[in-house]
Amino acid sequence: MRKIWRRTCAFAAAPLVMASAAACGGGDSGSSAGGTTLRVIVNITPNLTEQYWNTLFDTYEKAHPGTTIKLELTGTISANAKLTQDLAAGDPPDIAQQITPTAEDADLYTDLTDQPWTAKTPLADQYAINGKRYLVGVGEQIQSLVFYNKAAFTKAGVDATGIKTLAQFTDAMAKLKSAGYTPLQTAGQWVTGAQFSMMADAGVMTADPDWTVKRKDGKVTFADSGYASYLQQYKSWIDAGYLKKSALGLTYPDGQTDFLNGKSAMYIMGSYFVPAADQAKKSDGIGVFTMPTDGAYPSGQFGNISDPYVVVNRSKHKAAAIDFVKWLVTDPEAVKSQLAADGNLRQGFTYPMSSLGTAVQQILDKAPSVIVKAGPHQPIAGYSDQLNTTIQSLFSGTSASSAASGLDKWWNSQN
Amino acid sequence: MTLAMMGPAVVLYTVLTVVPVGVAIYLSLTNWNGFSSADFIGLDNYRHLFDDPNSTKSWYVTALIAAVGTVCEVGLGLVYALILKGRSRGNSFFRAVAYFPHVISALILGYLWAAILGTNGAINNTLGKFGVGPVGFLFDENMALYSLIAVIVWAGFGFNVVLFVAALQTVPAELLEAAAIDGANRRQTNLRVVVPMIAPVVTIATVLNLVGLIRAYDIVVSLTGGGPAGSTQTFSYLILARSFESTKVGYATAQAVFLMVVSAVLALAVTALRNRQDQAATG
Numbered sequence: 001m002r003k004i005w006r007r008t009c010a011f012a013a014a015p016l017v018m019a020s021a022a023a024c025g026g027g028d029s030g031s032s033a034g035g036t037t038l039r040v041i042v043n044i045t046p047n048l049t050e051q052y053w054n055t056l057f058d059t060y061e062k063a064h065p066g067t068t069i070k071l072e073l074t075g076t077i078s079a080n081a082k083l084t085q086d087l088a089a090g091d092p093p094d095i096a097q098q099i100t101p102t103a104e105d106a107d108l109y110t111d112l113t114d115q116p117w118t119a120k121t122p123l124a125d126q127y128a129i130n131g132k133r134y135l136v137g138v139g140e141q142i143q144s145l146v147f148y149n150k151a152a153f154t155k156a157g158v159d160a161t162g163i164k165t166l167a168q169f170t171d172a173m174a175k176l177k178s179a180g181y182t183p184l185q186t187a188g189q190w191v192t193g194a195q196f197s198m199m200a201d202a203g204v205m206t207a208d209p210d211w212t213v214k215r216k217d218g219k220v221t222f223a224d225s226g227y228a229s230y231l232q233q234y235k236s237w238i239d240a241g242y243l244k245k246s247a248l249g250l251t252y253p254d255g256q257t258d259f260l261n262g263k264s265a266m267y268i269m270g271s272y273f274v275p276a277a278d279q280a281k282k283s284d285g286i287g288v289f290t291m292p293t294d295g296a297y298p299s300g301q302f303g304n305i306s307d308p309y310v311v312v313n314r315s316k317h318k319a320a321a322i323d324f325v326k327w328l329v330t331d332p333e334a335v336k337s338q339l340a341a342d343g344n345l346r347q348g349f350t351y352p353m354s355s356l357g358t359a360v361q362q363i364l365d366k367a368p369s370v371i372v373k374a375g376p377h378q379p380i381a382g383y384s385d386q387l388n389t390t391i392q393s394l395f396s397g398t399s400a401s402s403a404a405s406g407l408d409k410w411w412n413s414q415n
Numbered sequence: 416m417t418l419a420m421m422g423p424a425v426v427l428y429t430v431l432t433v434v435p436v437g438v439a440i441y442l443s444l445t446n447w448n449g450f451s452s453a454d455f456i457g458l459d460n461y462r463h464l465f466d467d468p469n470s471t472k473s474w475y476v477t478a479l480i481a482a483v484g485t486v487c488e489v490g491l492g493l494v495y496a497l498i499l500k501g502r503s504r505g506n507s508f509f510r511a512v513a514y515f516p517h518v519i520s521a522l523i524l525g526y527l528w529a530a531i532l533g534t535n536g537a538i539n540n541t542l543g544k545f546g547v548g549p550v551g552f553l554f555d556e557n558m559a560l561y562s563l564i565a566v567i568v569w570a571g572f573g574f575n576v577v578l579f580v581a582a583l584q585t586v587p588a589e590l591l592e593a594a595a596i597d598g599a600n601r602r603q604t605n606l607r608v609v610v611p612m613i614a615p616v617v618t619i620a621t622v623l624n625l626v627g628l629i630r631a632y633d634i635v636v637s638l639t640g641g642g643p644a645g646s647t648q649t650f651s652y653l654i655l656a657r658s659f660e661s662t663k664v665g666y667a668t669a670q671a672v673f674l675m676v677v678s679a680v681l682a683l684a685v686t687a688l689r690n691r692q693d694q695a696a697t698g
Contacts, residue, residue: 087450104448105662107451249534389469
């Protein structure tokens with residue numbers, strides 16, 4: 001009865017709440033005469049394209065006759081938003097990629113703890129919720145990386161190996177600007193806030209890995225923590241012209257292309273930038289170093305599980321879905337394919353890497369820790385969007401202190 | 416017999432309108448996250464509407480888009496219709512050109528204009544060749560909002576042209592002749608005779624545009640994504656891209672109910688004002 005009521009509520013509220021969400025489409029998950037169809041939603045990115053996923057799924061279908069994998073596109077929204085819509089509409093897919101369960105919604109996903117193979121998957125314990133594994137991934141990606149244009153550094157007389165503190169990073173930007181380059185590449189969309197996280201989290205969370213837990217408990221604030229000084233630093237770079245305001249009008253791929261084309265000298269981004277550089281045949285002209293901080297060097301790497309998969313609890317084909325996810329995260333060829341496609345890493349698995357990929361691997365090997373924002377360390381819902389808006393506002397004259405207090409005000413208003 | 420005739424319509428209306436609105440109002444009083452059980456929390460979601468820092472800003476953006484957009488869409492549509500009201504191939508062509516954007520998905524229009532107005536877009540690329548720019552169509556907070564409004568107006572005014580041209584065909588030729596005999600020039604005829612005659616259609620167009628623009632979402636997603644710095648984040652965008660994505664379905668529903676009430680009040684207010692003017696004019 002309760003289930004029927006929920007579905008009725010979802011159906012009835014849908015016209016009002018989701019009037020504009022045209023991307024919401026029905027599915028046909030089920031057993032057809034020919035076998036089982038598994039519906040999968042994924043995030044489409046410049047590296048992990050629709051064509052890539054379909055090719056990967058074709059490989060599974062050939063090896064498993066009778067199973068059809070149906071890729072469901074999410075339109076203009078993320079996989080997470082699509083899954084939320086589908087769940088609310090009572091029509092969820094069987095498998096979702098790029099979803100991180102929380103303690104509040106873990107019961108929506110299948111507990112995979114009793115599957116012995118899950119224990120050997122990357123970062124399995126870090127993403128466990130109360131000791132239970134709901135999510136399994138293919139590899140790891142690290143994100144506190146600074147990619148740089150070797151030719152620009154040579155022209156500006158900057159030695160990348162000598163950049164270990166934020167002061168040295170700032171000096172390098174001054175020299176690069178004098179040499180005629182835009183020192184640091186950014187972009188609009190989600191990129192601005194994400195780059196700030198990649199930079200600041202490396203410093204703040206290496207010093208205090210439990211910072212997010214403390215923020216949730218109200219024991220620390222943005223305004224009175226390391227984030228305030230990072231905001232100050234970032235603002236000073238904008239004021240000095242090291243970051244261009246016009247970059248906010250670029251999409252993520254456009255920003256990446258500008259850096260690859262030599263319009264800027266440095267680009268803070270995750271390891272998934274490597275395949276883009278490889279594809280553009282620019283890897284050899286690009287170097288990488290770990291994000292400098294004012295604390296320990298090298299700092300911990302802000303990182304996360306790559307290609308995480310969950311099996312939706314309401315799946316009608318749970319066993320088949322688990323088998324497919326097992327294949328995705330344990331089959332050597334499937335794993336290598338996904339690692340290579342997105343420039344991710346996993347112990348025990350190798351694939352032909354460019355010089356840039358190898359350099360990233362070396363940074364991970366030397367990193368004292370991988371800072372994972374999962375479980376209790378996961379910020380509250382909506383934080384990344386709010387951070388992005390806040391960081392972009394620094395380009396329009398908002399002061400660093402206002403930005404920090406604005407983040408606190410927003411965080412407090414969400415409780 | 417009357418009840419039997421009305422029955423199917425009443426049932427359909429109840430199932431498709433009354434029940435969803437009723438359920439939405441109920442959900443807006445809960446903390447439902449879209450999948451687990453919902454707890455009744457009274458008016459907390461509505462209180463949160465007023466202390467959510469993003470709400471205030473998004474209302475300003477929405478109000479500006481609705482007000483400026485409606486005036487421009489209706490005004491431009493009216494001027495365009497008055498110019499092209501005559502029956503000729505040329506006029507038909509230009510009316511079709513004006514209406515054309517309306518038949519294309521707003522999402523596609525947004526992406527198209529993003530490719531034109533973006534930092535690396537067609538306009539800035541061309542300007543760059545002359546050493547000018549880039550112009551902040553989409554990266555400057557203020558300009559991005561007006562770029563968004565301009566694209567919305569461009570995409571929407573053609574619908575009004577069709578409405579107004581149809582209405583203009585109903586203006587009696589005798590009135591126009593009488594105005595001409597009285598010595599009224601074209602501007603005076605349009606202002607004193609034609610526009611008052613099509614005032615009910617103008618009112619409908621105003622209400623439709625106003626209510627439509629208050630719900631602006633899809634073109635925001637594809638043109639600006641609500642940025643930069645949330646400067647183009649409309650209330651509908653906030654509901655769908657922020658609250659709903661954060662699985663705050665109860666709160667998102669409260670926002671949607673609030674939006675529905677505001678839309679209804681505005682539509683009623685515009686209609687009432689129009690009726691009062693009509694009554695004053697007739698007597």
